[in-house]
Amino acid sequence: MSTPPPTFRQVATRPRWIGVLVACLVVAAVFALLGQWQIDRAVEQGKTDERDTETAVPLESVAQPSSTLTTEAGGRMVAFSGTWVPEDFDTLAGRKQDGRTGTWVIGRVLVPQSAGEPVSLAVALAWFEDAAAADALSARLSGAGADAADDLVGRLMPTEAPTQGDVQGDTADAMSVAALINEWDAYDGRVYGSYAILDAASADASGALVDGAEPIVSSRPTVNTQLNALNIFYAIEWVAFMLFAFYLWYRLVKDALEREHEAIEDAEAEAAAAGGETARG
Structure with missing residues (x-):
């Protein structure tokens, strides 16, 4: 009777891959914090200057x-x-x-x-x-x-x-x-x-x-109300790194699953070959 191949869920819930998932979650959390920091920087630099410059x-x-x-x-x-x-x-x-x-x-x-x-x-x-x-x-x-x-x-x-x-x-x-x-x-x-x-x-x-x-025209100070595009770009990069951490975990589990399937198929092929030689003998 052939050994049933494991499913992706069975491999993913093994202690080893759960540990790897936890490590990826930690890395993703760090990337998320860095992305949030970049967003905050962009928003802070885009705020309108609220100073009262016109009251002497x-x-x-x-x-x-x-x-x-x-x-x-x-x-x-x-x-x-x-x-x-x-x-x-x-x-x-x-x-x-x-x-x-x-x-x-x-x-x-x-x-x-x-x-x-x-x-x-x-x-x-x-x-x-x-x-x-x-x-x-x-x-x-x-x-x-x-x-x-x-x-x-x-x-x-x-x-x-x-x-x-x-x-x-x-x-x-x-x-x-x-x-x-x-x-x-x-x-x-x-x-x-x-x-x-x-x-x-x-x-x-x-x-x-x-x-x-x-009278000399002297306007109140101009302010930059535009979001900082470079900070936004960096924030997107950190989100991409965060998603890549999860993809890396998925790819590692998927590769382990494929290796196990190949090992089972090889073992079944060897068993079938051995049975055929015994029958001919």
Whole structure:
């Protein structure tokens, strides 16, 4: 009587293959956790920035002198007061606004500190399409004396990198604090590492919105609301690895089952051959 071949279930429920299945489950769980981590990363990077950047807060509460602008402070509206330095009004060429190229009028405010000496803050006041009009306003403000800069509001922006023109002392077109401090009068080494763009009301109160001048457009910080495609791809990879772990277990059991079937068939063939030789004898 021939031996009945085992079924896939019979082989799979043997202690050896149950142990292998448990190991595959552990590996699959690790892959699932890694996939979940990648999904969380993608979703986190795709979240909208919920910061309130439009309500003005005191400058000292979000920025420190001689420090890099933090993510929390970058692009938000700040309130400050101080004194204009008349010698340090200037212009910046090549500033784009609403698809046009024009000139900024910029200045320097000495901002008092709760402890210590005032700190310099670079300020952008107004935009002109006509460079000559910008130069005229800069000259007029320079001759006005050290006026108070009271209750100003502006958007705090990170300093820009100096351009080749700035480095060579030619026409400046970058709002670079590093370049400006080389031009400021009686600069004492205390400075904010960022600059402020005045809102329309503050620019008007500072006398910058004369004929031909426009408030500088400063939009709230843009945010990336797109899911990170690379993280999603990695998550899919981890799911594929997890499924492969189960497939590997299935393939190992299937191969063991096939080997047993082949062994039974070989044994039956040998038995039949031996019986035939006995009958002939």
